[in-house]
Amino acid sequence: MKLLTHNMLTSHVKGVTKGYPLLIKATEVKVNEVEFNPQFVSRMIPKLEWSALVQAAEEDLPGELVADYETNEEFLKKVHRILLEVEVLEGCLQCPESGREFPISRGIPNMLLNEDEA
Amino acid sequence: MATSSVRSCRQYLLHLAQDNLDFRLPEIKALLALRGKPFIPDEKFKEKSPFWCLDGLSEEDIRSIMARSVCAKSAFELWGHGQTHSELRASLLSYQSENMSPFMHKDSTYRINIYTFNKTLEFTDRIKRIDALDYLPFEGTVNLKSPQHIFCLLEDYGTDPNNIPEHPNSVYFGRWLADGQRELIHSHSVKNRHFIGNTSMDAGLSFIMANHAKVKENDLVFDPFVGTGSLLVACSHFGAYVCGTDIDYNTIHGRGRSSRKNQKWRGPDENIKANLRQYGTEKTFLDVMVSDSSKSVWREAALFDAIITDPPYGIRESTRRTGSHKDITKPPDESHIPVSQAYHLSDIFTDLLNFSAHHLVMGGRLVYWLPVYRPEYCEEMVPLNPCFQLISNCEQTLSSHTSRRLITMEKIKEPEELDSLTHLADPRFSPYQGHNAFREKYFSGLNKRRGKEDNKLDFNDVSC
Numbered sequence: 371m372k373l374l375t376h377n378m379l380t381s382h383v384k385g386v387t388k389g390y391p392l393l394i395k396a397t398e399v400k401v402n403e404v405e406f407n408p409q410f411v412s413r414m415i416p417k418l419e420w421s422a423l424v425q426a427a428e429e430d431l432p433g434e435l436v437a438d439y440e441t442n443e444e445f446l447k448k449v450h451r452i453l454l455e456v457e458v459l460e461g462c463l464q465c466p467e468s469g470r471e472f473p474i475s476r477g478i479p480n481m482l483l484n485e486d487e488a
Numbered sequence: 489m490a491t492s493s494v495r496s497c498r499q500y501l502l503h504l505a506q507d508n509l510d511f512r513l514p515e516i517k518a519l520l521a522l523r524g525k526p527f528i529p530d531e532k533f534k535e536k537s538p539f540w541c542l543d544g545l546s547e548e549d550i551r552s553i554m555a556r557s558v559c560a561k562s563a564f565e566l567w568g569h570g571q572t573h574s575e576l577r578a579s580l581l582s583y584q585s586e587n588m589s590p591f592m593h594k595d596s597t598y599r600i601n602i603y604t605f606n607k608t609l610e611f612t613d614r615i616k617r618i619d620a621l622d623y624l625p626f627e628g629t630v631n632l633k634s635p636q637h638i639f640c641l642l643e644d645y646g647t648d649p650n651n652i653p654e655h656p657n658s659v660y661f662g663r664w665l666a667d668g669q670r671e672l673i674h675s676h677s678v679k680n681r682h683f684i685g686n687t688s689m690d691a692g693l694s695f696i697m698a699n700h701a702k703v704k705e706n707d708l709v710f711d712p713f714v715g716t717g718s719l720l721v722a723c724s725h726f727g728a729y730v731c732g733t734d735i736d737y738n739t740i741h742g743r744g745r746s747s748r749k750n751q752k753w754r755g756p757d758e759n760i761k762a763n764l765r766q767y768g769t770e771k772t773f774l775d776v777m778v779s780d781s782s783k784s785v786w787r788e789a790a791l792f793d794a795i796i797t798d799p800p801y802g803i804r805e806s807t808r809r810t811g812s813h814k815d816i817t818k819p820p821d822e823s824h825i826p827v828s829q830a831y832h833l834s835d836i837f838t839d840l841l842n843f844s845a846h847h848l849v850m851g852g853r854l855v856y857w858l859p860v861y862r863p864e865y866c867e868e869m870v871p872l873n874p875c876f877q878l879i880s881n882c883e884q885t886l887s888s889h890t891s892r893r894l895i896t897m898e899k900i901k902e903p904e905e906l907d908s909l910t911h912l913a914d915p916r917f918s919p920y921q922g923h924n925a926f927r928e929k930y931f932s933g934l935n936k937r938r939g940k941e942d943n944k945l946d947f948n949d950v951s952c
Binding site for chain 1: 705706708729731733735737740741771774775776777778779780783784785786787788789790791810
């Protein structure tokens with residue numbers, strides 16, 4: 371699971387109102403090399419919840435978005451690495467309100483709820 | 489047509505393939521919309537014809553369309569046309585010579601092709617036609633192998649193979665600009681793909697769907713019934729970054745029984761990511777997840793530029809969603825695959841439209857297949873949503889009594905803009921009724937023809 375995806379996911383356990391962002395509990399993380407595409411990164415930045423990304427990244431991303439980020443290649447490269455190159459292979463995503471865990475195996479989250487939680 | 493007047497605007501000729509006829513116009517229109525250009529056919533335009541003359545475009549527009557279109561075979565800068573060869577000649581002689589001369593000067597090389605639709609010409613007749621064009625000011629040298637410029641004389645002998653006229657209905661002459669992307673139908677054929685399933689979308693149609701959806705480079709595209717990722721393959725080819733979900737754990741993980749005739753189980757390299765890797769677009773693979781589309785896992789925001797999907801029809805793959813099911817008492821197993829209940833077809837589409845209204849960007853498109861029981865189909869059956877404008881509805885016949893329709897919708901309003909009474913305005917905004925019967929009607933029709941049979945069908949069994 372990439373952090374771009376994580377930024378868009380929320381807990382949908384019945385009754386939960388503050389299910390975002392999901393907490394990442396990773397047991398295996400990999401950093402891949404993915405071709406840098408500054409236009410794509412620039413396009414994605416407005417779609418992101420920036421504070422959730424900073425929290426998930428655990429690295430030095432500025433707390434607030436840099437102005438004129440579209441032309442700041444160094445900044446875009448940092449964001450690219452966080453969004454697309456860091457991958458959670460094993461672990462789980464935890465609902466911050468209910469504590470319910472969604473397992474991640476082979477990089478694939480399983481978001482299915484059981485009958486009683488739906 | 490005023491053949492004697494000098495035309496100041498360029499005209500372009502598209503030569504289209506004669507299959508998926510319904511899908512061609514929406515594809516070309518969508519590709520033009522990506523350029524912000526309208527579709528302006530000439531006054532003789534016939535949608536079912538293989539030849540379309542377009543006005544109001546630039547050569548760049550045409551090249552852009554051809555870089556994407558799977559419906560168009562070739563495109564030409566149209567120099568003249570008419571219903572007879574003498575009309576063509578008059579038309580060509582009125583084409584401004586300064587538009588011709590850059591491609592005909594003495595240091596250039598060229599070749600003339602003859603193309604006849606719905607008729608085979610003898611070699612000698614082809615030569616005769618080339619010779620008959622000697623009134624054109626060609627000054628360059630003929631080079632059959634690698635000419636700088638290719639010209640084409642095209643003749644249309646109608647669309648009835650049983651009634652081929654002696655003389656063509658229309659003739660065209662133009663400078664060849666580009667071919668379309670029909671090669672993708674072969675290069676990306678599902679037959680050669682690493683990872684397939686029973687419902688993997690045919691390559692040609694998956695690229696057409698990506699075009700109907702106006703997918704462009706650096707878009708974010710989502711498929712909520714992703715299966716083996718055929719639609720993601722097409723979108724990633726056009727430069728979009730792709731993600732998908734499916735309720736089937738094994739398909740998402742690339743495990744379980746193979747859909748190939750000689751193979752029992754899937755191999756280790758059979759998954760969606762491997763498919764993108766096969767075609768060199770792995771960098772645009774975002775994620776796939778196991779998830780129930782009726783229970784959205786995405787935060788409330790306009791995340792996706794396009795949503796493209798082929799929801800289950802309940803025939804070859806079952807429709808499922810999580811929820812309680814009184815008849816089945818199964819202890820949850822280790823991979824947390826919850827008990828499924830039948831997901832009524834009408835709910836699938838209502839949920840899909842509603843989900844798309846909340847998660848598509850403004851102007852973004854939803855493209856999906858709607859299964860149809862033909863004897864009872866009427867246009868009112870297509871589900872609508874007040875946030876969307878219906879762009880196109882294209883039928884692909886599957887059998888005598890079933891078909892599927894490719895529905896394209898464009899988001900025109902945010903859900904918050906609607907007032908509480910909007911849903912009462914049009915009955916088609918309500919949950920789509922009567923569609924649950926699709927599965928029953930499909931099987932009852934088959935049972936009448938074949939007698940009692942297993943409900944699982946091979947796609948090859950249905951006649952197209």
